[in-house]
Amino acid sequence: MADGKEDPAVFTSTALPSDPRLLATVTNAYLGTRVYRDILHVNGVYNGAAGDTHRADIPSPVNVRMMVPGADSLAETFTLNTRTGTFSHVLQSTDYTATHQIYAHHSLVHLMAFSITIRQSAHTTQPVTVQLQTPFVPKSQDLDLNQGPDFQGAHYIYGKTLVPEVEGGPCPTVHMLWTPVPQTLTLCRGERERSWEFLTAVAESEEEAKRSYSEGLALVAAGSLHSSHVHAWAALWRGCCVDLDGPLPLRQALCGCLYYLLSSIPPQGNPGFVFHGISPGGLSNGTRGEDYWGHVFWDQDTWMFPNILLFYPEAARAILEYRIRTLEGALRNAQEQGYKGAKFPWESAATGREVCPEEIYGAQEIHVTGDVLMAFEQYYRTTQDQKLFREDGGWELVSAVAQYWCSRMVWSQEEQCYHIKGVMPPDEYHYRVDNSVYTNAVAQRSLNFAADVARDFLIPVPEEWVDCAKKVKVPFDAEKKYHPEYDGYSPGEPVKQADVVLLGFPLMHPMSSEVRRNDLEMYEPVTELDGPAMTWSMFAVGWLELKEVQRARSQLDKCFSNITEPFKIWVENSDGSGAVNFLTGMGGFLQAVLFGYTGFRITKTSLRFHPAFPDDINKLKVTGVSYLGNKLKFTVTKEEIRIKVTESPQDPPASPLEAVLEESGQWFPLREGQSVSFPTAAGWIQRSSTKAI
Numbered sequence: 207m208a209d210g211k212e213d214p215a216v217f218t219s220t221a222l223p224s225d226p227r228l229l230a231t232v233t234n235a236y237l238g239t240r241v242y243r244d245i246l247h248v249n250g251v252y253n254g255a256a257g258d259t260h261r262a263d264i265p266s267p268v269n270v271r272m273m274v275p276g277a278d279s280l281a282e283t284f285t286l287n288t289r290t291g292t293f294s295h296v297l298q299s300t301d302y303t304a305t306h307q308i309y310a311h312h313s314l315v316h317l318m319a320f321s322i323t324i325r326q327s328a329h330t331t332q333p334v335t336v337q338l339q340t341p342f343v344p345k346s347q348d349l350d351l352n353q354g355p356d357f358q359g360a361h362y363i364y365g366k367t368l369v370p371e372v373e374g375g376p377c378p379t380v381h382m383l384w385t386p387v388p389q390t391l392t393l394c395r396g397e398r399e400r401s402w403e404f405l406t407a408v409a410e411s412e413e414e415a416k417r418s419y420s421e422g423l424a425l426v427a428a429g430s431l432h433s434s435h436v437h438a439w440a441a442l443w444r445g446c447c448v449d450l451d452g453p454l455p456l457r458q459a460l461c462g463c464l465y466y467l468l469s470s471i472p473p474q475g476n477p478g479f480v481f482h483g484i485s486p487g488g489l490s491n492g493t494r495g496e497d498y499w500g501h502v503f504w505d506q507d508t509w510m511f512p513n514i515l516l517f518y519p520e521a522a523r524a525i526l527e528y529r530i531r532t533l534e535g536a537l538r539n540a541q542e543q544g545y546k547g548a549k550f551p552w553e554s555a556a557t558g559r560e561v562c563p564e565e566i567y568g569a570q571e572i573h574v575t576g577d578v579l580m581a582f583e584q585y586y587r588t589t590q591d592q593k594l595f596r597e598d599g600g601w602e603l604v605s606a607v608a609q610y611w612c613s614r615m616v617w618s619q620e621e622q623c624y625h626i627k628g629v630m631p632p633d634e635y636h637y638r639v640d641n642s643v644y645t646n647a648v649a650q651r652s653l654n655f656a657a658d659v660a661r662d663f664l665i666p667v668p669e670e671w672v673d674c675a676k677k678v679k680v681p682f683d684a685e686k687k688y689h690p691e692y693d694g695y696s697p698g699e700p701v702k703q704a705d706v707v708l709l710g711f712p713l714m715h716p717m718s719s720e721v722r723r724n725d726l727e728m729y730e731p732v733t734e735l736d737g738p739a740m741t742w743s744m745f746a747v748g749w750l751e752l753k754e755v756q757r758a759r760s761q762l763d764k765c766f767s768n769i770t771e772p773f774k775i776w777v778e779n780s781d782g783s784g785a786v787n788f789l790t791g792m793g794g795f796l797q798a799v800l801f802g803y804t805g806f807r808i809t810k811t812s813l814r815f816h817p818a819f820p821d822d823i824n825k826l827k828v829t830g831v832s833y834l835g836n837k838l839k840f841t842v843t844k845e846e847i848r849i850k851v852t853e854s855p856q857d858p859p860a861s862p863l864e865a866v867l868e869e870s871g872q873w874f875p876l877r878e879g880q881s882v883s884f885p886t887a888a889g890w891i892q893r894s895s896t897k898a899i
Contacts, residue, residue, distance in 0.1 A: 214457035215465075218285040219772035227786040230286040230293050230773040231490035232268075232308055235472045235481060236315035237408055238489025240787075241293050241308055244269045244341055246318070247489050247500065248408055250482030251378050252555045253348035253367040254494070257563035259555045261485075261492035261500035262348035262367050267384035267406045268318050271339040272297065272306040286773045288465035291439040292432070301330040302393070311431075313438035313473045316409045316418035319431060323401040324393040334393045342387070347494075349380060354412075357383055360405070360419055364412065371556050381415035383407045403431060442468055445830040445837070446517035448799060452823035455766065460799060462774030463792035470789065471514055471521040480531075481524035483554065484510055486778070487785040497785040501553035501561055502528075504577040509740050509793035511581045512712065512808075516800055517830045519589050526585060529578050530599040532558025533606065536575075540610050543569065547609030550575045570630035570637055572614065576648030579607045580712065583655040587808050588833055590861075595659060608656035611649040612674045623679040631692060633705040639692035643681045644705055647715045650678050658810070680715070688724040689717075701729055703737045704744040704794075711747045712797075714807060723752055730761075736780045739768035739791025743798040750802040750818045758802065759820040765795050804828060804840060805888070812866075812890035817842045833891055835860030838876075847886050854878040862894035 222242075223229065229240045239246035246266040253262040274280060274297055281298040295306040303325045311317040324334050344351060344363050351365035360383040367377045385404040393400050403426045407419035425431040446468065448460050470488050472479045483502035485492055492500020506525060515522040529550070535558020536548035543549065551560040552567040552574055560568040582604060586595065594600040615624040626649060631642035653675035660667045681690045686697070689706050706729055709715040710722050717725075726748045733741060742764040749758035767780040768791055776791045778784025800806065803826055805816030813833050819826060824843065829852070831838040837853035854860045854877075863876040868888040875894065876882060 212454060214454060215288045215461040216285060217288070217458070217462070217773050218283055220281075220283055222284055223770065223772065225782075228770045228773065228775045228777075230775070231466065231469065231488060231787050232291070232293055232310045232318070233469045233489045234310040234312050234315045235470065235479065236489075237310050237318055238469075239266050239268065239310070239318070240490045242269060242271060243490075245346075245493060246406075246408070247492055248380060248410075249489055250480070250556055251367065251380060251410070252371055252500065253377075254369050255371060255373070256559070257561055258369075258494075259371045259499065259501075259561050260348075260494040261489075262380070263346050263493050264349065264380055264382065264408065265342060265344055265346055267340075267342050267382075267387065267404070268308055268320050269340060269342060270306070270320060270387055270404075271295075272304060272322060273337045273339060274299075274304065274335075275337055284772070286465075288461050289439065289443060290436045291465070291469065292436070297336075301327050301332065302334045303327075304334070304336050307432065309432070309435055310469070311422075311435045311438075312442065312469075313434065313476075314418060314421060315473060315479070316407050316414060317422050318406045318408070319403065319422065319435075321401055321403045321432065322391055323399065324391070325399040326393065326397070331396055333395045335390050336392075337390055338387055340387045357416055358420065358423060360385055360407075362415075371561065372559055375557065378410055381409050381412045383415050383419040405431075438473065441474065445474075447827065447829035448796075449827045449829075450799075450803075450823055451825040456823075458774060459766070459769055459795065462769070463776075463796050466776075466787060466792055467510060467513060467789055467796070470510075471518060472524045474518070474520060477520065479524065481528055482556065483525065483528045484789060486790045487787045488789050490787055491785070497787075498553065499561075499563075501555055503553060503790075504574045505790035505793070507574075507581040508577045508712065509790045509797070511793075512584060513793055513796045513800055515581075515584055515588060515832075516806070517832060519585065519591075519832050522581075522585055523589075523591065523594060526582055526594065526600070527598070529558075529582075530603055532556075533599065533603050535559040537606060539568075540613075545610055546613035547611070548575070548603065548606035549610050550578045550607075566637060567630065567634075570628060571632075571634070572626075572629055573632060573642070573645040573648050575607055575610060576645070576652045579604065579652040579655060580648065583651070584808050586655075586659065587810060588813065590834060592662075596663065601659065601663065601665075604656050604659055607652050608668075608671050611652055612668075612670045614649070615674055615678060618679070621679065623677045624674055625679055631705050632708065633691060633701045633703060635700060635702045636692065636695075639694070641679050641681050641693045643689045643691055644708055644713075646678050646680050647709055647713055650675050650680065651713060651715075653678075682721075686724070686728075687721050688728050689721070691729075697728060698732055701733045703734065704741040705729070707744050707748050710751060711744065711801065711807075714809075719752060722748060726752075735764075738778055738784070739765060739776055739780070739788055740794030743791075743794035743802075746798045747802040750798075750805070753818050755818050755820045758798075758818075759822075762795070762798050765791065765798075799826075800828065804842065806831075809890075812892040814888070814890040815840070815847070816868075816888035817847065817886055819844075834863065834893060836863055836876075836878075838863075838891070842886065845886055846883055847889075848881050848883040849874075849876060849891070850881040851876045851878045863891055864894045866890055866892060 354362035487497030491497035540549035
């Protein structure tokens with residue numbers, strides 16, 4: 207690759223960051239922690255009422271630090287290998303190497319583990335002793351913990367959370383088994399190498415915790431615990447690869463973003479897994495007072511979801527199922543504010559009720575309801591999974607959101623259109639404004655999608671949905687040819703983050719190239735430079751749409767000030783404040799590449815492409831793109847696009863596809879295992895229009 211042989215997926219350092227928030231995270235869909243942190247979290251387990259609810263802190267048995275006291279001239283390295291989902295600490299002398307590995311098992315999601323391996327050099331036979339420092343105390347501020355009997359050599363504690371999210375609601379119980387950790391481990395005289403494995407199993411039932419611990423022990427006995435985890439990560443990466451011939455920092459950033467995001471998604475082939483959403487800082491964060499307390503925002507649906515959907519529709523479905531399970535809470539939110547239908551909370555935890563500690567956001571930042579529905583729309587268009595909508599609650603959610611938007615609008619006799627009043631747009635510097643252009647446009651899109659699904663299912667479309675979608679005001683200044691952020695916005699007013707620019711992408715609101723350019727040029731200089739990390743990715747996508755590739759690059763380059771060393775942890779704001787392990791920023795960055803460089807756009811009937819990338823990138827390969835049941839590989843240079851269907855399953859049968867070029871109308875059948883190529887230009891992938899395929 208362009209920058210020599212350094213592996214962009216392996217992050218190594220001789221020292222840890224001075225700020226412990228910036229340590230690498232090891233998580234799976236169910237368990238998460240930062241390395242060397244004294245607590246871990248369980249997906250969906252919160253403690254505290256309403257605005258006080260936060261991820262319940264569970265004492266972490268994997269918080270162990272390896273040391274060799276009194277040793278001279280030890281070489282020390284810390285490595286996060288994103289390919290294997292493993293953090294390693296290595297101490298090396300001329301006589302021995304001691305390796306400490308920590309991981310959250312990707313496929314056995316109730317397990318976290320660490321191992322210590324000591325290996326002698328060939329020329330020495332002296333015993334080697336390492337110390338294990340563990341500050342573990344089986345206590346929690348969030349759980350009433352009790353000690354149970356040991357099980358297969360493991361200690362056992364269990365306990366309920368203390369305070370339910372809503373009065374009378376459930377307090378989940380957590381059960382944890384872990385291998386006791388000795389103070390020292392010794393490789394005896396004459397031994398060449400030895401490994402010790404330590405397991406932690408966590409579940410919400412005693413039976414599941416014991417089953418998982420036993421399964422882990424069996425894998426340890428077979429010598430395959432870590433290799434089974436590595437195998438699961440290898441399979442994950444095979445189905446989701448973004449590789450580019452370009453600058454090493456960009457390639458490293460992509461590997462880091464994908465690792466942290468993929469760490470958060472449900473394991474493949476486990477459709478029964480109950481998923482509780484992704485918070486901005488992920489499972490490793492979210493204790494009381496930290497990283498928005500582990501709540502789920504639009505960050506999940508708008509910023510992270512499109513990347514997950516592109517590669518892993520099964521995991522995307524699990525995210526949507528979380529929203530379906532919390533629909534009852536959303537219905538209550540709307541009712542309490544005097545509206546019909548479902549209003550999704552600005553901050554969501556276990557129930558779908560509003561858990562934002564500050565009332566203003568829950569009351570006014572209502573665009574989140576449209577953001578949730580946009581994720582459902584993108585999923586519907588790319589999968590045609592009618593079962594989710596017909597049988598599994600999707601249609602009830604879609605229609606409830608449409609009802610909400612209709613009830614939230616008021617008719618303006620003066621302007622002869624519908625208004626949405628008293629809102630906070632994505633730009634949180636402004637509040638109680640009327641007709642936020644983003645909010646109104648996403649409401650319009652919600653209503654149009656709801657009507658489309660109704661027609662597909664032969665359900666009568668309420669006239670109100672059509673009328674409100676057609677007549678809702680989307681502010682536009684015809685003289686200056688740009689979109690004011692809201693009624694009364696004055697050009698030059700400071701903006702906190704990406705707002706109006708989101709009309710072009712991801713909303714794809716109809717506008718000319720001139721208007722798209724004017725929006726970018728109007729808002730770029732007034733947007734907070736140190737604001738939330740996802741902002742500049744969206745400006746980059748806008749400039750890529752207009753084929754201004756160097757302007758796009760300058761916007762994307764701003765993101766690098768939010769990426770910290772050595773483990774590529776993102777911070778929300780470039781001054782280091784806000785959430786850490788900021789998956790939202792990573793999601794925006796990935797979209798700039800996956801939807802910006804490729805020009806991918808999900809439409810009603812196609813997956814469009816129109817590549818453009820800066821001069822310092824020669825080739826982009828995206829493997830594992832999912833569309834209508836198929837898996838596709840795109841290889842793009844400035845001269846040529848090559849598309850290959852790598853998988854086209856027969857059970858259930860994937861839709862046969864074809865590629866169509868926009869300008870010439872030329873079409874190419876896409877058959878499994880075969881590649882087609884053509885000069886780089888705009889086009890789309892669609893369901894095959896001919897029976898000959």
